[in-house]
Structures are given as C-alpha cells and as structure tokens.
Amino acid sequence: MQIADALRLAIRHFNAGQASEGAALCDAILNVQPDNPVANCLLARARMRAGTAGEARRLVDRAKRAAPDYPPALELDARLLDEFEEADREVVADAYRRALAVSPATSALWFAYGNLRQGAFGDAAGSIVPYARALAARPGEIPVAMNLATARLKLDQAEAALALCEETLASRPTHIRALALKTTALFDLGRPKPADALTGFGTLTRPMMLPVPQGYDSLEAFNADFAEAIRTHPRRRDDYDPNKRAIRGGSIVTDLLNHDHPAIRVFHAALDAAIAAYGDALPALPGHPHIDGRPGGYALDVWGNILRAEGHQDGHIHNLGWLSGVYYVEMPEVLREDDAAHEGWIEFNHPGYGIPDRGTATVHRVCPTPGMIVLFPSYVWHRTVPFEGAGERISVAFDLHPR
Ligand SMILES: O=C(O)CCC(=O)C(=O)O
Numbered sequence: 001m002q003i004a005d006a007l008r009l010a011i012r013h014f015n016a017g018q019a020s021e022g023a024a025l026c027d028a029i030l031n032v033q034p035d036n037p038v039a040n041c042l043l044a045r046a047r048m049r050a051g052t053a054g055e056a057r058r059l060v061d062r063a064k065r066a067a068p069d070y071p072p073a074l075e076l077d078a079r080l081l082d083e084f085e086e087a088d089r090e091v092v093a094d095a096y097r098r099a100l101a102v103s104p105a106t107s108a109l110w111f112a113y114g115n116l117r118q119g120a121f122g123d124a125a126g127s128i129v130p131y132a133r134a135l136a137a138r139p140g141e142i143p144v145a146m147n148l149a150t151a152r153l154k155l156d157q158a159e160a161a162l163a164l165c166e167e168t169l170a171s172r173p174t175h176i177r178a179l180a181l182k183t184t185a186l187f188d189l190g191r192p193k194p195a196d197a198l199t200g201f202g203t204l205t206r207p208m209m210l211p212v213p214q215g216y217d218s219l220e221a222f223n224a225d226f227a228e229a230i231r232t233h234p235r236r237r238d239d240y241d242p243n244k245r246a247i248r249g250g251s252i253v254t255d256l257l258n259h260d261h262p263a264i265r266v267f268h269a270a271l272d273a274a275i276a277a278y279g280d281a282l283p284a285l286p287g288h289p290h291i292d293g294r295p296g297g298y299a300l301d302v303w304g305n306i307l308r309a310e311g312h313q314d315g316h317i318h319n320l321g322w323l324s325g326v327y328y329v330e331m332p333e334v335l336r337e338d339d340a341a342h343e344g345w346i347e348f349n350h351p352g353y354g355i356p357d358r359g360t361a362t363v364h365r366v367c368p369t370p371g372m373i374v375l376f377p378s379y380v381w382h383r384t385v386p387f388e389g390a391g392e393r394i395s396v397a398f399d400l401h402p403r
C-alpha cells in the first residue's frame with residue numbers, strides 16, 4: 001500500500017471510532033517514514049484522547065521539526081501545553097496565536113484561546129474577539145455562546161449577554177446555563193419580574209420537609225443514623241478538584257446512595273416521595289422552561305457535603321439536572337432563623353463563576369433545619385454563607401437527570 005493510501009485509511013478508521021486500527025496503521029507508516037507529519041499528528045491526537053500526553057508530545061515535536069507550519073502540529077502543540085502540561089499562560093497564548101495564524105477559521109482554536117483569556121488571564125474583554133471568531137466559524141455553537149455571554153456579564157454588557165441566551169434558548173428552550181445567565185442578565189438590566197418568574201421562589205424553588213423515612217419514628221432519629229452513614233461513607237474525601245466542585249473547605253461523598261446502609265436505603269424512597277410531592281404541586285405555567293422541561297423519567301445523582309467553620313459553596317448551577325435539591329441532615333448550633341448575618345444559610349440568585357453580583361438581584365435565603373429539603377430548578381444560582389464556630393454542616397445534594 002502507498003503511504004498516501006495508508007494515511008487515508010487511517011483517517012477513515014479514526015473517524016469511524018476505530019482508534020486502535022487507525023493507530024496501528026500510523027505505527028506502520030512511521031516505521032517507514034518516522035518524520036511523516038500527518039501520521040505523527042494523527043497518532044498524537046489519538047494518544048491525547050487516551051490521556052497519554054507524554055507520548056503525544058514526542059509525536060507532535062517530531063511533526064513540528066519535520067513541518068514547522070503544519071496546522072495540526074501547531075494546534076496539537078497548543079492544546080497539549082494548555083490542557084496537559086500546565087505551561088505558563090504566556091507560552092500557551094503564544095502557541096494558540098501561532099496555531100491561529102495558520103488556521104484562522106478553526107472554531108475550536110478560537111474557543112480555546114478565548115477560554116484562556118477569560119480563564120487563566122482573567123481577561124474577559126480579551127476573550128470577546130476570540131469567541132466572536134469562534135462563532136463566525138461555527139454559528140450557533142452553544143458552549144461558545146455561553147462562555148461569550150458569561151464574559152459579557154462580567155463586562156456589564158447584559159443586553160448582549162441576554163441576546164446570546166435568547167439565541168441559545170430559541171433552539172434549546174430548557175438549556176440550563178442559558179436560563180441561569182438569562183436570569184442574571186435580566187436582574188442586571190433592572191428587569192426583576194421575568195427573572196423572578198424563572199426562579200419561582202415559593203413554587204418552583206421552595207423548602208419542604210422530608211417525609212419520615214420508613215422504620216423511623218422521627219426525622220431526628222433518622223438524621224442521627226444518616227449522619228453516621230455519611231461520616232463513615234467509603235467514598236468520603238477531601239481531595240476534590242476545586243475546578244469541578246463549588247464546595248470550599250470540607251469533605252464530599254460522591255455517589256452517596258451507592259452504599260449499603262439502612263439509613264441510605266430508606267432515604268432513597270423518602271426522597272422519591274418528596275420529589276413526587278413537588279411535581280404534584282407544580283403550578284400550570286405553559287411556556288415556562290422549568291415546567292416544559294419536566295422529564296418523563298429521571299435518574300438521581302446524589303452526593304454529600306460535610307462543611308466545617310468557614311466552609312461554604314460558591315455560587316453555582318447544576319448543568320446536568322432538571323431539578324436539583326438539598327436535604328439537611330445536621331446543622332451547627334450557629335444556624336438560626338433570627339441571624340441577620342445568615343451564617344450557614346443557602347442563598348439564591350447570586351451568580352457564580354466570576355460573574356459579579358451587581359446588587360440588583362432578588363436574593364432569597366433559607367435557614368436550613370435538619371429534616372428540611374430545598375428544591376429548585378437546576379438553573380437557579382445558589383451558594384451558601386460561611387459560618388463560624390463548632391459543629392459540622394451536613395447536607396445531601398442531588399440532581400434529577402432527565403431520562
Ligand atoms: O449545602 C447546601 O446548602 C448546598 C449544597 C449544594 O449546593 C451542592 O452540593 O451543590
């Protein structure tokens with residue numbers, strides 16, 4: 001087989017998801033032509049996908065030496081520096097600029113460069129043009145539109161942010177991030193009424209009490225067992241990635257229900273009952289994205305949070321859910337209904353992810369008590385207020401993933 005034919009076949013394999021066949025062909029080509037830039041880059045991309053970045057780096061460097069302006073080599077070089085090698089942000093920025101000079105119509109490169117400006121550089125203004133170029137190359141690309149809307153909100157350009165949200169919602173009316181950013185844009189623009197209608201405090205966002213789980217006389221007795229189950233859970237850990245979790249200080253328990261403990265078993269049924277009661281009480285609001293987005297079935301993702309003094313949750317939303325909620329298991333002494341500082345409370349409508357709170361949002365707060373469950377659409381921003389003093393604040397949060 002000619003080299004050119006072998007490369008075509010390798011590309012066909014990769015495109016069909018047959019990575020090992022594609023890689024075997026690239027290996028064979030590189031045995032004959034070790035510097036072949038196409039084979040080196042194809043294989044490097046496969047290695048990067050598989051997470052073996054060191055191997056990818058060796059292949060990319062070889063491609064770059066053989067063909068310094070070969071666009072895929074420059075693109076892979078930038079992505080390796082950015083995503084795997086923890087390179088200095090200036091080095092990464094240079095690499096993206098070099099890659100963009102030879103591939104000025106590659107949406108993914110502009111998107112990645114915009115994310116570098118907004119993220120590592122904290123330069124929202126510098127991310128606008130890259131995101132706009134990304135959208136020009138791929139109109140309507142939702143992740144780009146959402147990151148651009150986020151940058152617009154940081155720059156106090158709520159009108160432009162709102163337009164981006166509406167554009168996304170036109171094709172995806174229940175898109176969680178678009179609804180969250182839209183809420184903030186509306187508050188920023190001094191239009192609290194439609195924003196409040198999205199949050200629906202008292203109807204869509206509301207506290208209720210958990211029905212007493214089977215086999216227990218009271219929520220108090222249940223919470224004592226449940227707290228013990230959470231504290232001793234085999235997946236309790238402190239070493240979570242702060243880029244992936246909103247919790248600051250404290251421990252988490254992932255996949256909480258997946259552990260054989262009597263309190264966990266009965267909690268699941270009580271939670272399902274509470275969710276069903278929430279659904280039964282939902283108002284008829286035709287055209288409302290939370291109501292229209294109600295799924296026929298759902299899967300539960302449940303995790304635990306153990307916070308100590310000064311621990312808290314930054315403002316966030318739950319991108320994968322339809323409905324989210326928090327059940328309160330054990331609260332420190334300091335939490336009180338009459339606390340003007342709201343220590344340890346949950347607060348709604350303060351945005352997160354670096355989006356400023358311009359003081360125009362309708363902030364709702366709930367003082368959690370053990371046995372309480374607070375439910376809210378997954379697009380409603382929420383955070384917790386840090387608290388001082390002794391004791392642990394144990395909550396169990398969950399998402400309903402549409403199915
Ligand atoms: O503990 C709380 O009040 C909030 C928890 C939360 O928002 C979460 O775990 O996602």
Ligand SMILES: [Fe+2]
Pocket residue numbers: 316317318382397
């Ligand atoms: Fe949350």
